[in-house]
Amino acid sequence: MSTSFEPSPTESALAPLPTPGLLLDQQRMDRNIARLKQHLRPLGVGLRPHLKTSKSIDIAQRLMATPTGPATVSTLKEAEEFAAAGVKDILYAVGIAPAKLNRAVALRNRGVDLSIVVDNLDQAKAVAAKCRELGVKLPTLIEIDSDGHRAGIQPGDPLLVEIARTLQEGGADPRGIMTHAGGSYDARSEAQLVAAAEQERAAAVQCAEQLRAAGFASPVVSVGSTPTAHFARDLTGVTEVRAGVFVFFDLVMAGIGVCSIDDIAISVLASVIGHQPSKHQILVDAGWMAMSRDRGTANQPVDQYYGLVCDPSGRPYPDLIMRQANQEHGVLEIRPGSSAPLPDLPVGSLVRILPNHACATAAQHTYYNVLSEGRVVAKWPRIASGW
């Protein structure tokens, strides 16, 4: 929500970089990280940052409270890569497939406090069987569905206690509750965001109480999504908050009202390669391979198509968007209905394109070109992709 006053990188500072390429504005990222940590501090709850957005060891170290965690990941590959870099406290936050249990145990045997997630009895039985088979004690959170968004059991369902009991009887460690308020992405006002956060908290706490009433200590009550993390007013009963995309923010988050355009810390650098004057189009060398195919703003009040186009210093051109994306071509146009002029961008001009969805756009790249105080200061690799 703040305005950006940092010095702007000049076209000459960016000119040596290959295009398309991923840029990261370090001051904006640092500001985004500080904002969420400051928001959570008076609420008395720590952050377990989701590393799936950045997938970078350099960035993880800025996100985590300590060099060893806590952290959240979306794949066991991420868990393995971050563990190899010294992270010791990791939640794998996607309901586990039984065939992945051996890899999870292998990580724990390397000294990583990895916890896993289940939301049904079949998974719980598989976890219990694996614990029995290998004589290990897998810490397991039970996912609940706080808003009908995706995975998780319904609050109040007696299945919750049955899952915890199944886990415990097999020798697993039912550590508590986790939920993700993915439905908060549909919020369109501050009041709705605040309500989504409270709904998430209340559902998670209610389920933890249900477990405790049945004799399970449930020390962990883990909630989170970037919108609810920023708009929670009270986190009583919650023990940790997870969030990922806040580190960079993006056009979807700006469209929801969680950040402003000026907070978006990543962009894709592209070169103008041609024009179609009769169609008022500018062609650039960044297509969906560089931006991703994400169209997350398509159903928001302002559709940003494949991204909002900025000058090399990061200032948006009025209503200039990437209207079409092919694999390595992007077509820039003025947003339909706008009377803004098409800027004069000769062949070879550089532009920066803000992404709809930071997780998806960053995933198309292997490293970050880090900008600080208007200069390119570092190249931070992303961890190996894949599963």
Added chain:
Amino acid sequence: MSTSFEPSPTESALAPLPTPGLLLDQQRMDRNIARLKQHLRPLGVGLRPHLKTSKSIDIAQRLMATPTGPATVSTLKEAEEFAAAGVKDILYAVGIAPAKLNRAVALRNRGVDLSIVVDNLDQAKAVAAKCRELGVKLPTLIEIDSDGHRAGIQPGDPLLVEIARTLQEGGADPRGIMTHAGGSYDARSEAQLVAAAEQERAAAVQCAEQLRAAGFASPVVSVGSTPTAHFARDLTGVTEVRAGVFVFFDLVMAGIGVCSIDDIAISVLASVIGHQPSKHQILVDAGWMAMSRDRGTANQPVDQYYGLVCDPSGRPYPDLIMRQANQEHGVLEIRPGSSAPLPDLPVGSLVRILPNHACATAAQHTYYNVLSEGRVVAKWPRIASGW
């Protein structure tokens, strides 16, 4: 259009593979390659396969007429990677940004016959200046816009000759014409596909004649898109055909009528991780990170959402599609309006999901699990991603 009779991989053959993972059915791929080569042979025109779809040296060797080419690429990174693997005749088929010319020259200096593409005078001047500066002769095709789809100058525009003259005066080698009938993706009948192919051919040949009338030999007339390559009835005047996605095919190509579902050679293997019985949903561990965000069938008569779901042998379940995709979660449902039953797929079951767009889905992975005669026989890496 043929029916598949190859032996089916069993669930037990696939069980050792990590999920999500990319599967490649070698028999289907070989059949797709043979089909296009057989179609082009009587038309007297060779194939310059586009390697951007597979980005694999193993697959390139099956696509190309000889171990050294010819080949088409969409980035200089691809050109560099395939050149390092011995490919010598490469067309970089995206209009070049002036800042990339040094890399293009460096490849030529390593003995690669790399040709580049321009479609405007600014690019031609930049190419000419680089040729003068370095004393090199860059082979350059001029892109024309045969169907209003994207890049290229309009057929009949006198600019064509001016670009050729600018190139030649600087010491570059204006080798001829290239075009890409991307508009053929909107075709909805065989007659429209045949017409799109003829429109592409006629425009390219007309422009080559325009160049020849002005004194430029224009030995290359390069056309192509997967739909037009398969439906061309006559290629008089054309010297080469480019196509990429045909090697795998996908749901978009099936929707256009270029192939059948049984021809699609890649799929994403996923594990069932849960259910939402009240919403008739099955959750799997493949989301958009494994499938891509491509929704290329959204505007086709049959919307396949994020992909069509098959059993482990590759047979589609009736109307079972991936309705929603998050980063590492996919939500399977029966297609809206269908009365097909939701299959009984317990936690841990394996499914294979056919992609909307093979180029986009394959790009989310780092290797292919190659299936042949129902067994996993190889792991073929994709070249390094990035630019």
